[in-house]
Amino acid sequence: MADSATAPATGTVSRAPVAEATGISKRYGATVALRDARITIAEGESHALVGRNGAGKSTLVSILTGLQQPDTGTLRFSGEPAPVFGDIDAWRSRVACVYQRSTIIGDLTVAENLFLNRQSDAALRPIRWKDLRQRAEQLLGEYGVDVDPTVRARHLTVEQRQFVEIARALSFGARFIILDEPTAKLDARGIDRLFDKLRDLQRQGVAFLFISHHLQEVYDLCTTVTVYRDAAHIRTAAVAGLGKHELVEAMTGESATTTSADDARTASPAGSKELLAVDGLTLTGTCRDLSLSVRTGEVVGLAGATASGNVQVGEAVAGLHRAEGGRISVDGRTVRTGSVPASLTAGVGLVPEDRHVQGLVNNRSVAENATLTVTDQLGPFGTVLPARTRIFAQRMIRDLDIKTPGAGTPVSALSGGNQQKVVVARALATDPHVLVAIRPTNGVDVKSKEFLLARIRGVAEAGKAALIVSDELDDLRACDRVVVMFHGRVVAEFDRGWKDEQMVAAMEGVAGTPAAADTEEHGR
Numbered sequence: 001m002a003d004s005a006t007a008p009a010t011g012t013v014s015r016a017p018v019a020e021a022t023g024i025s026k027r028y029g030a031t032v033a034l035r036d037a038r039i040t041i042a043e044g045e046s047h048a049l050v051g052r053n054g055a056g057k058s059t060l061v062s063i064l065t066g067l068q069q070p071d072t073g074t075l076r077f078s079g080e081p082a083p084v085f086g087d088i089d090a091w092r093s094r095v096a097c098v099y100q101r102s103t104i105i106g107d108l109t110v111a112e113n114l115f116l117n118r119q120s121d122a123a124l125r126p127i128r129w130k131d132l133r134q135r136a137e138q139l140l141g142e143y144g145v146d147v148d149p150t151v152r153a154r155h156l157t158v159e160q161r162q163f164v165e166i167a168r169a170l171s172f173g174a175r176f177i178i179l180d181e182p183t184a185k186l187d188a189r190g191i192d193r194l195f196d197k198l199r200d201l202q203r204q205g206v207a208f209l210f211i212s213h214h215l216q217e218v219y220d221l222c223t224t225v226t227v228y229r230d231a232a233h234i235r236t237a238a239v240a241g242l243g244k245h246e247l248v249e250a251m252t253g254e255s256a257t258t259t260s261a262d263d264a265r266t267a268s269p270a271g272s273k274e275l276l277a278v279d280g281l282t283l284t285g286t287c288r289d290l291s292l293s294v295r296t297g298e299v300v301g302l303a304g305a306t307a308s309g310n311v312q313v314g315e316a317v318a319g320l321h322r323a324e325g326g327r328i329s330v331d332g333r334t335v336r337t338g339s340v341p342a343s344l345t346a347g348v349g350l351v352p353e354d355r356h357v358q359g360l361v362n363n364r365s366v367a368e369n370a371t372l373t374v375t376d377q378l379g380p381f382g383t384v385l386p387a388r389t390r391i392f393a394q395r396m397i398r399d400l401d402i403k404t405p406g407a408g409t410p411v412s413a414l415s416g417g418n419q420q421k422v423v424v425a426r427a428l429a430t431d432p433h434v435l436v437a438i439r440p441t442n443g444v445d446v447k448s449k450e451f452l453l454a455r456i457r458g459v460a461e462a463g464k465a466a467l468i469v470s471d472e473l474d475d476l477r478a479c480d481r482v483v484v485m486f487h488g489r490v491v492a493e494f495d496r497g498w499k500d501e502q503m504v505a506a507m508e509g510v511a512g513t514p515a516a517a518d519t520e521e522h523g524r
């Protein structure tokens, strides 16, 4: 398909693209991660790279940043050939990268993080702390990042850390920055501020490659979009000239259907009973006297921005936090708080927030990870029969459309979105009475998102209950009812049919939440 977006305006001097990759191929054993792929990022451009999970985006990033060598292909930065593989400083001066997972070290100060491994001018010269602080202040000031360089990085918010990472990445001199799912851990305000910062930097001539599964963000921020599918370049186009349906079609190779989780919903069955009850829950430093209930057949959303406490409440239901007061009960029975085994026994399944930290055992296979919670079903008398594990896992791989060469592949070899599916698969394997899913579609592509949300709906349809803890509007739209938290309190509740602005306003604690009133008006 023709590229239509990179032609410079007539009359302007055409400069070499900041980055240009052509004919890039990369294999991992039998897996083809990239096949003759290409991308061109013009100077000062905001360019999105989108594609389904496993399409090859992260592989391209690792090649563009010099972390991996392609099997074939050429790479040029501002018209010059790429540095030799391994010359880290040379790569850093051409391309900066901010990954979804923070590379900031919590125990070091901001200044130390900014100048990690380059604290002093020469290898044997002692570090001059005052100098370091001043250089950090100057650097932060240059990029308009309002953070004290002397504080330990662990005290920063996710957003502040990200700004520090951006400043650090650009301080090596690059005018091209790759942002790999930078919004995954930010709430709506954080995303706005990040985008403001990126627009500022763009005005200063910095070009971006922006990777996101949130197509709206592509429309909000980028001028050009490149689509990869099944390891190959499919299309590059001007964002303004490409409708969402067309974009999704390019990503999936199928014409976009209009079915959504919305259409798939069924009303809660009559005669449902309360399956999860949270009564007057108080969690130190998080929430006070919070109540919530989920009935059989229901999918309830627990929405809230980062500091709302919604994630902690979800985690408490799964036994990860001890309550200072109040009660959590499942199917009428009180569950001891602060005990994961007690919650598991009560029938609570959890999709944790961070698959890297809480979710997966990286060097173990997809099969082992997917069945970790159900080893008792895999063989008699505490044994685990490999054949049974494999069959169990193969069913999950099929059911959840997990893209992997096989059940024996280590999860670390899977793309991010496919890893997330393994985490969901594992939670579903226990056949939970109450499924608590925290940001369950984080890093998952649009098509797989529908799929995962439909699976969660399946839990409710099987007569159980699901609680989706999220600030993602797509996740929340899949719920029958959404309870919104703001700073540890429930501030609003919506039945289906809410508008995006209403939900965002409620999550941001906008006084008087016209949202709630509106919902009533719209005839619940």
Ligand SMILES: Nc1ncnc2c1ncn2[C@@H]1O[C@H](COP(=O)(O)OP(=O)(O)OP(=O)(O)O)[C@@H](O)[C@H]1O
Pocket: 028, 031, 032, 033, 051, 052, 053, 054, 055, 056, 057, 058, 059, 060, 403, 404, 412, 413, 414, 415, 416, 417, 418, 443, 445
């Ligand atoms: N180190 C590795 N070993 C084996 N296979 C790998 C490795 N890294 C990536 N792959 C495979 O290469 C393919 C492309 O993966 P990649 O991570 O580039 O996809 P992606 O588009 O970034 O996906 P996502 O949106 O899920 O992050 C996938 O099939 C993945 O399993």
